[in-house]
Amino acid sequence: MSENKQETVNKMRELSIEGCEIIGEGAVGKVYRLDDETIIKVFAPGIPFEVVQEEKNIARNALVSGVPTAISFDVVKVGKSYGAVYEMLKAKTLSAFIKEHPERAAEMGRRMGHLLKELHKTAVDTNKFVNVCNLFKERVLRMEKYLSKEETDKLITVYECLGTCKTIVHGDFHPKNIMYTEENDELLFIDLADMGYGHPLIDLGGTCLVMDIFGRFTPERVPHYIGIDYKTSITVWENLIYEYFNGDNIEEAKILADIYGKAKFTLFPVIIPGMSEKDAMGFLMGSRSGGFLNKDYDITPALKCKLEF
Numbered sequence: 137m138s139e140n141k142q143e144t145v146n147k148m149r150e151l152s153i154e155g156c157e158i159i160g161e162g163a164v165g166k167v168y169r170l171d172d173e174t175i176i177k178v179f180a181p182g183i184p185f186e187v188v189q190e191e192k193n194i195a196r197n198a199l200v201s202g203v204p205t206a207i208s209f210d211v212v213k214v215g216k217s218y219g220a221v222y223e224m225l226k227a228k229t230l231s232a233f234i235k236e237h238p239e240r241a242a243e244m245g246r247r248m249g250h251l252l253k254e255l256h257k258t259a260v261d262t263n264k265f266v267n268v269c270n271l272f273k274e275r276v277l278r279m280e281k282y283l284s285k286e287e288t289d290k291l292i293t294v295y296e297c298l299g300t301c302k303t304i305v306h307g308d309f310h311p312k313n314i315m316y317t318e319e320n321d322e323l324l325f326i327d328l329a330d331m332g333y334g335h336p337l338i339d340l341g342g343t344c345l346v347m348d349i350f351g352r353f354t355p356e357r358v359p360h361y362i363g364i365d366y367k368t369s370i371t372v373w374e375n376l377i378y379e380y381f382n383g384d385n386i387e388e389a390k391i392l393a394d395i396y397g398k399a400k401f402t403l404f405p406v407i408i409p410g411m412s413e414k415d416a417m418g419f420l421m422g423s424r425s426g427g428f429l430n431k432d433y434d435i436t437p438a439l440k441c442k443l444e445f
């Protein structure tokens with residue numbers, strides 16, 4: 137750690153989460169209610185200060201850009217871990233709401249499509265966010281040791297053809313990363329760690345992966361990822377994509393989302409922290425049999441994409 141960073145860490149306030157209620161748990165840590173106004177996202181021990189600071193900075197930059205999300209406060213020490221303090225949204229996750237009101241799944245899917253389209257119209261300061269298309273290409277290069285030349289080229293090709301689009305993307309858009317306030321009937325984004333700028337298909341692909349593709353293989357795991365069952369998830373996804381494209385060229389849109397969803401899945405060995413080589417090989421076997429790396433899996437729709445974004 138540089139001297140400056142060390143100084144920041146030394147000056148950081150320390151908080152105790154003893155007795156605080158857990159309100160959420162995810163891949164990188166736990167979220168606790170601090171008081172009526174604030175929550176703290178405590179990252180697992182070993183996750184460096186810079187990672188926590190970066191997530192908090194993204195959330196702040198997003199809010200300043202006009203993205204509806206929680207106010208972010210400071211990064212603090214919690215024992216051996218770091219945590220980021222945020223405004224407590226008086227809301228529940230959209231997945232919790234849909235679970236309670238399954239009859240509103242289609243409506244909420246359409247609202248998600250609208251929300252994503254609005255997000256994608258937000259003006260972005262490219263100095264403040266990462267270029268996610270480049271990030272994906274870097275990930276492909278980090279996968280080279282596992283892949284044949286043809287497989288690497290196939291992945292690079294689909295990311296290359298996204299061009300130099302500068303759309304703001306959420307990076308992990310699904311109903312467990314959206315909060316819904318019944319009082320104001322308002323949807324808000326959370327979990328902005330992967331937000332950056334790039335092509336809308338990065339978001340649509342990622343959403344297709346968690347809401348549709350995963351469930352085709354392991355439907356029973358879908359509630360674990362996004363908090364709703366696979367059948368409901370499909371209802372939400374179908375309505376989301378319909379609304380996003382105003383009902384036009386939906387079949388082409390779904391094929392494209394499938395391509396970018398399966399491409400992302402193939403890159404999981406370098407996206408999921410600390411994945412063993414054995415697990416990485418398992419992922420790739422899946423991708424080679426029924427996924428992006430299968431020789432018969434056609435990516436020409438991505439090369440010839442005529443959709444307007």
Ligand SMILES: Nc1ncnc2c1ncn2[C@@H]1O[C@H](COP(=O)(O)OP(=O)(O)OP(=O)(O)O)[C@@H](O)[C@H]1O
Binds near residue numbers: 329
């Ligand atoms: N600002 C907030 N106000 C109220 N509840 C929140 C807020 N932020 C997060 N939560 C709750 O905590 C849960 C987890 O938060 P979040 O999605 O940011 O973390 P995560 O999924 O663990 O993150 P990651 O995907 O980085 O592992 C949310 O689903 C939600 O229930």
Ligand SMILES: [Mg+2]
Binds near residue numbers: 312327
């Ligand atoms: Mg989350």
